[in-house]
Amino acid sequence: MNEPIIKASAPGRLDVMGGIADYSGSLVLQKAITQQTFVELVLRNDYQCYIVSQLSGGESLIFNGDFRDYLNSSEVQYDYAQQKFKQHQPSAWVAYILGCALVLQKEKGIDFRGADMKLVSQVPNGKGVASSASVEVASMQAIAKAFNLTFSSTELPVLAQRVENLIVGAPCGLMDQLASCFGKPGTLLPIVCQPDQVKDSIEIPKDIHFIGIDSGIRHSVAGASYSDVRCAAFMGYAIVAHALGLNNHDVIRSKKLGTLPYNGYLCNITIDEFKQRFEHLLPESIKGITFLEQYGITTDSVTVVDPDKTYQVKACTIHPVYENYRVQQFLACLAVLDTTPNTADRSGLIKQMGTYMLETHESYSICGLGTVRTDTIVKLALTKKGIAGARITGGGNGGTVCMMATGEEGLTAVHELHRELCEHYGEDLSLFL
Structure with a gap:
């Protein structure tokens, strides 16, 4: 029987005020932008991962690999996975996506055995509008739907941040993932980054x-x-x-x-x-x-x-x-x-x-x-x-x-x-x- 296609999406964000003070516990004000990352996922059972990522500039990246290559003796170890992704720089980008599966396997106990995934991102890389967070949040949402996971409060963006900090190796605060997960059009999202106190959205x-x-x-x-x-x-x-x-x-x-x-x-x-x-x-x-x-x-x-x-x-x-x-x-x-x-x-x-x-x-x-x-x-x-x-x-x-x-x-x-x-x-x- 064919596995169902799971879909999810998450926006980038515009940092209106707060920015780099997030990691020091500041109040920040974030606005969801119209550009989003869209994910389609079909689970597999052979540990193979075929991932196509279409970037906003029209370029497509393709990854074809075995999920088990990022496990250490069948266990998820963040340092080990980070080093494995960094060893092959041309495909290091896939850490933002497969990292979500690794984190959910370690923290939520899923048994991930591969997937076909297609990502279409309208959020351009390197522009400071949380392109990586939108990829992480959308990918994590899709995998979570496939495994019928539920999350408490801010758990999903916290786990998405873990992907970036511990698997990608980028020292970002939690602001981007929270904004991508909870941001709504036409509003500002206030967050007290201690670490994740999300307040009610404010109409602009x-x-x-x-x-x-x-x-x-x-x-x-x-x-x-x-x-x-x-x-x-x-x-x-x-x-x-x-x-x-x-x-x-x-x-x-x-x-x-x-x-x-x-x-x-x-x-x-x-x-x-x-x-x-x-x-x-x-x-x-x-x-x-x-x-x-x-x-x-x-x-x-x-x-x-x-x-x-x-x-x-x-x-x-x-x-x-x-x-x-x-x-x-x-x-x-x-x-x-x-x-x-x-x-x-x-x-x-x-x-x-x-x-x-x-x-x-x-x-x-x-x-x-x-x-x-x-x-x-x-x-x-x-x-x-x-x-x-x-x-x-x-x-x-x-x-x-x-x-x-x-x-x-x-x-x-x-x-x-x-x-x-x-x-x-x-x-x-x-x-x-």
């Missing part, structure tokens, strides 16, 4: 539009800069913990017991307390070996301090503390827009939201995640009437710039800017609605 006012323009600079969450910035933030947290009297042993013990200061998140420190108690303790930069000798480990499970690297600890620690405040204030302004009839008051709120977006953009650059191209796009955007805010998004280092446009005038301005950028750079840049 009808005259406010959040739109992404691809910068044309490829973004990779596995890139050294993103990893280094994340690692530096956790180094900063370790210095805070030591200032509070915790030694290495205390930190390890507190992490296991769930009793770390500020619950382990920089974003639980208020700006005032941070400035008064901790900011002066943070070095502008520190060599990895010096940090290891003075403070030992960090509490991060997906980055490792490199003894030979120099980390910009102060800027990378300051960013999430201030970003959490900016996102909270941005959301407070957004929440009262619909109940603010006075045009001048409304304009003031929108202007303040734009200011928070620009401060976020500038803070990314201070951390080392800015680019000349994204700076140029933000500056050009803010010269257009109707575009009230703009910022680099997601993991930075290229990727997409998020615009906040107002009314029809703003929509027209974004489309005009998009055309100008495509012509200027000679590229077909993506637009994310």
Whole structure:
């Protein structure tokens, strides 16, 4: 008897506010985009996996292999699987897909014996709009349907993140997977990343539009800069913990017991307390070996301090503390827009939201995640009437710039800017609605 065709889909996301502060426990605001990843799956019983992935640019990738090659003595071991995928770089992309089967086998007890899978992704790679998360969430949904699995609360996106962290080996936070799983069109999804407190979606006012323009600079969450910035933030947290009297042993013990200061998140420190108690303790930069000798480990499970690297600890620690405040204030302004009839008051709120977006953009650059191209796009955007805010998004280092446009005038301005950028750079840049 032929196995049924199982179908699933998941969108990419536009990071409106929050971005890289997710791994430090920030509130983030995410918007599902219209582009999605679609998956069709038919189970097999011979452990063979035939996977075709059609990318947004028209390219097709094909994988044909044996699922058992990624098991160690019939057992799922994440380190072993990660190394097996990395050994053959041309097919390393399949880790995002088969990784879902491996995680579900280990964590949910399925007996995966291969599958034919077809993926069609409208979410372009390397644009900072969670293409990998949409692949992981859609693939995991399809496999879960095939095995009649049920998930509690945020369990599916948590497991999807495990694919990226432990099998792909990319140190992403949980924000992307949560947004891809729970994001709804026309709304912002607030998430308190401690680690996965998903709040009710917020309707975006009808005259406010959040739109992404691809910068044309490829973004990779596995890139050294993103990893280094994340690692530096956790180094900063370790210095805070030591200032509070915790030694290495205390930190390890507190992490296991769930009793770390500020619950382990920089974003639980208020700006005032941070400035008064901790900011002066943070070095502008520190060599990895010096940090290891003075403070030992960090509490991060997906980055490792490199003894030979120099980390910009102060800027990378300051960013999430201030970003959490900016996102909270941005959301407070957004929440009262619909109940603010006075045009001048409304304009003031929108202007303040734009200011928070620009401060976020500038803070990314201070951390080392800015680019000349994204700076140029933000500056050009803010010269257009109707575009009230703009910022680099997601993991930075290229990727997409998020615009906040107002009314029809703003929509027209974004489309005009998009055309100008495509012509200027000679590229077909993506637009994310």
